[in-house]
Amino acid sequence: MVLNKYPRWKNILVVVLLLLGLLYALPNAFGDDPALQISSLKLTSLDANAQTQIVLALEQADIEYRAEDDRGNLLLRFTSANAQLQAKDILTPMLGADYVVALNLAPAVPNWLRAIGASPMKLGLDLRGGVHFLLQVDVVAAQERYLDSFAEGLRTRLREDSIRYRNINAQGQQLRITFADEQMKSEGIALMRREYPGLEIASDASASALVATAVLTDAEEKVVRDYAVEQSMITLRNRVNELGVAEAVVRRQGADRIAVELPGVQDTARAKEILGKTASLSFHMVNNDYNPSQYVDTRPPAGTVMYSDREGRSWIFDRKVVLSGDNIVGAQSGFDEYGKPAVFIQLGGNIRNFSKVTGENIGNGMGSVFVETRFFDKEENGEITRVSETTYDVISVATIQSRLGNRFQITNMESADGARNLALLLRAGALPAPIDYVEERVIGPSLGLENIQKGLISLGLGLLLVLIFMAVYYSSFGLIADLALIINLVLLMAVLSLIGATLTLPGIAGIVLTMGMAVDANVLIFERIREELRNGQSPQSAIQAGFEKAFSTIVDAQLTTFIAALALFSMGSGPVKGFAITLIIGLLTSVFTAVMVSRSMVNFAFGGKSLKKLSIGI
Numbered sequence: 360m361v362l363n364k365y366p367r368w369k370n371i372l373v374v375v376l377l378l379l380g381l382l383y384a385l386p387n388a389f390g391d392d393p394a395l396q397i398s399s400l401k402l403t404s405l406d407a408n409a410q411t412q413i414v415l416a417l418e419q420a421d422i423e424y425r426a427e428d429d430r431g432n433l434l435l436r437f438t439s440a441n442a443q444l445q446a447k448d449i450l451t452p453m454l455g456a457d458y459v460v461a462l463n464l465a466p467a468v469p470n471w472l473r474a475i476g477a478s479p480m481k482l483g484l485d486l487r488g489g490v491h492f493l494l495q496v497d498v499v500a501a502q503e504r505y506l507d508s509f510a511e512g513l514r515t516r517l518r519e520d521s522i523r524y525r526n527i528n529a530q531g532q533q534l535r536i537t538f539a540d541e542q543m544k545s546e547g548i549a550l551m552r553r554e555y556p557g558l559e560i561a562s563d564a565s566a567s568a569l570v571a572t573a574v575l576t577d578a579e580e581k582v583v584r585d586y587a588v589e590q591s592m593i594t595l596r597n598r599v600n601e602l603g604v605a606e607a608v609v610r611r612q613g614a615d616r617i618a619v620e621l622p623g624v625q626d627t628a629r630a631k632e633i634l635g636k637t638a639s640l641s642f643h644m645v646n647n648d649y650n651p652s653q654y655v656d657t658r659p660p661a662g663t664v665m666y667s668d669r670e671g672r673s674w675i676f677d678r679k680v681v682l683s684g685d686n687i688v689g690a691q692s693g694f695d696e697y698g699k700p701a702v703f704i705q706l707g708g709n710i711r712n713f714s715k716v717t718g719e720n721i722g723n724g725m726g727s728v729f730v731e732t733r734f735f736d737k738e739e740n741g742e743i744t745r746v747s748e749t750t751y752d753v754i755s756v757a758t759i760q761s762r763l764g765n766r767f768q769i770t771n772m773e774s775a776d777g778a779r780n781l782a783l784l785l786r787a788g789a790l791p792a793p794i795d796y797v798e799e800r801v802i803g804p805s806l807g808l809e810n811i812q813k814g815l816i817s818l819g820l821g822l823l824l825v826l827i828f829m830a831v832y833y834s835s836f837g838l839i840a841d842l843a844l845i846i847n848l849v850l851l852m853a854v855l856s857l858i859g860a861t862l863t864l865p866g867i868a869g870i871v872l873t874m875g876m877a878v879d880a881n882v883l884i885f886e887r888i889r890e891e892l893r894n895g896q897s898p899q900s901a902i903q904a905g906f907e908k909a910f911s912t913i914v915d916a917q918l919t920t921f922i923a924a925l926a927l928f929s930m931g932s933g934p935v936k937g938f939a940i941t942l943i944i945g946l947l948t949s950v951f952t953a954v955m956v957s958r959s960m961v962n963f964a965f966g967g968k969s970l971k972k973l974s975i976g977i
Contacts, residue, residue, distance in 0.1 A: 380854075397433040398433075416449050420446070517547060644720055651674060667753060833885050839960045876916075899965075
C-alpha cells in the first residue's frame with residue numbers, strides 16, 4: 360500500500376534548510392543607517408588620540424551618533440543623511456591626510472545575526488543606490504613621467520650616436536639637455552627632431568648657448584592625456600573586480616575625469632583607499648657607505664635617496680631603481696616560513712638586469728619602496744584648500760640570500776591586511792598618474808523612489824494574483840503551491856545574501872521569471888496527479904505517480920533554461936549578468952521547493968491516510 364511518507368532524515372533536511380533560509384533572509388528586513396567609516400592609512404587601527412578628537416568635535420557640533428569598532432576602524436552611525444554629511448565636513452579637514460573619512464550605508468542588522476555571518480542583499484544603484492566617485496586624473500604628472508621616460512631613452516640614443524652631453528634633466532613639463540659643445544648640440548637637435556616627432560625642440564635663450572629645451576607638442580600632450588585616462592580606467596576596473604563589486608560602472612567623463620559607481624558597496628573606506636592609490640612600487644639597493652643619521656637635516660649624497668619605514672627608521676638607498684612595479688604580473692598575500700605576513704611576487708618581461716644585480720649583491724640589503732600621491736583638504740588662514748603630498752614608505756628591507764629570478768617575496772609586512780591590500784594593488788596594476796577625488800557621495804535610486812514603489816506594487820500585485828489563482832484552481836493543493844512559492848522566494852533571498860550578490864532591476868526580472876517557473880513546476884505535478892486520478896488510480900498512488908512522472912519533465916524544462924542562463928552569464932556583462940545570476944539561483948531553489956518541499960507538505964497533509972478523493976480543484 361502506498362503511504363506517501365518521507366523518511367525522517369528527508370523531513371529533517373527540509374526543515375533545517377527552511378530554517379536556515381529564513382534566518383539568512385531575515386537581515387533583508389532591516390534597513391540601513393547613514394554612516395561614516397574612519398580608518399588610518401598608516402596604522403592598523405585608530406589611536407586613542409584620534410578617537411578623542413572625533414568625539415570632542417562631534418559633541419561640540421551637537422551631532423547625535425553611535426560609534427562602533429569595525430575591525431580596527433571606527434564606524435559612526437547617524438540618524439539622518441544631513442548629520443552624516445555635516446560630520447564628514449567637520450572630520451575630514453580635522454583628521455588630515457593620514458585618515459580616510461568615507462561615506463557609507465551601514466546595515467542595521469542586529470549583532471546576533473551578524474555574529475553568524477548573516478547580512479542583507481546588496482542592492483544596485485537603480486534600487487538602493489551606492490557610492491559615486493568622480494575622480495580627476497593628474498594629466499600634468501602623467502606628462503612629466505612621460506618626459507622622464509623620454510630622458511632615459513634619449514640618453515641611450517645620444518650615447519649610441521657618440522653625441523656628447525653633460526646632463527639631461529626633466530624639469531616639470533620641460534626637458535633640458537646640456538651638450539658638450541656647439542657641434543654636439545647641432546647634431547643632438549637634428550637627431551631629436553628626426554626621431555622624436557612628439558617633442559618640440561628649441562635653444563634655451565635664457566641659459567647657456569649649449570642648452571636645448573624640449574616640450575611635448577599639442578598632439579603628443581593629447582595622446583599622453585588620453586592614454587593616462589584610458590589606462591586609469593582599465594586599472595580602476597581591475598581594482599573594482601579585485602574588490603568583488605558586482606555591476607560596477609567605470610566611465611570617462613570629460614577630458615580628464617572618471618566616474619566610478621559602486622552599487623551596494625558596504626566597505627566604502629577600503630574601496631576609496633584601494634581605488635585611489637597609485638600603487639607604485641620600486642626596489643632599491645641599500646647604500647651602506649653612508650649613515651642615515653648624518654643626513655636628517657640635509658640632503659643625502661648625490662646618487663642616493665633617503666626614505667623612512669613606518670616605524671620611523673631611515674634608510675639610504677641607491678637612487679637607481681633595480682626593479683619597478685611594471686614588471687610585476689602576479690602578487691599573492693600569505694605568510695613566510697616564520698608565520699609573518701608576506702607578499703609573494705611573480706615577475707614577467709625582461710628581468711635579466713634585476714637577476715644580475717641581485718646576484719652581484721648577495722649578502723647586501725634591498726628595499727621595497729611604496730610611492731603614493733595623496734590629496735587632502737588643508738586649512739590655511741581660515742580657508743580650506745586642496746593640496747597633494749607624495750610619500751615614500753619603505754615596506755621592507757631584506758638581505759639578498761641568492762640570485763633572484765621571476766619569483767620572490769616581500770617580507771616584514773606589518774599586518775595581514777596590509778599584505779592583502781598590497782597584493783591586490785599589485786595584481787590590479789599601477790595607475791599611470793595620481794588621481795584625486797573631485798566628488799564623493801552616496802546616491803539614491805537612479806530611477807526615482809516613485810518608479811520603484813510602482814514597480815514593487817506591480818510585483819506584489821502580480822504575486823497576489825498568482826497566489827489567488829493557484830488557491831482557487833487547485834484548492835488545497837494550490838495553497839501548498841502558494842506556500843512553496845513563498846518559501847522559494849525566501850530561499851532565493853537567503854542565497855543571494857550569502858553569496859553577496861548585488862540585486863538590480865534586471866535581477867528582479869530574473870526573480871519574477873523564477874516565480875513563474877516555480878509555479879509552472881507545481882502545475883506540471885498537479886496536472887499529472889489529476890491525470891492519474893482520471894485513469895482510476897487511488898489518491899495515494901496518484902500523488903506518488905504525479906510527483907515521480909512529472910520530475911523528468913520539470914528537470915528537462917529547468918535544464919534548458921539553466922543552460923540559457925549560463926550562456927547569458929558567461930557572455931553578458933553588467934545588468935545581463937545580474938539577470939542571469941538570479942535566474943540560475945532561482946531555478947535551483949524552484950526545483951528544490953517544487954519537488955522536495957511541496958512533496959513534504961503534501962505528505963504531511965495527506966500521507967499515511969486512507970483517502971477516497973483529493974481536494975485538487977476544478
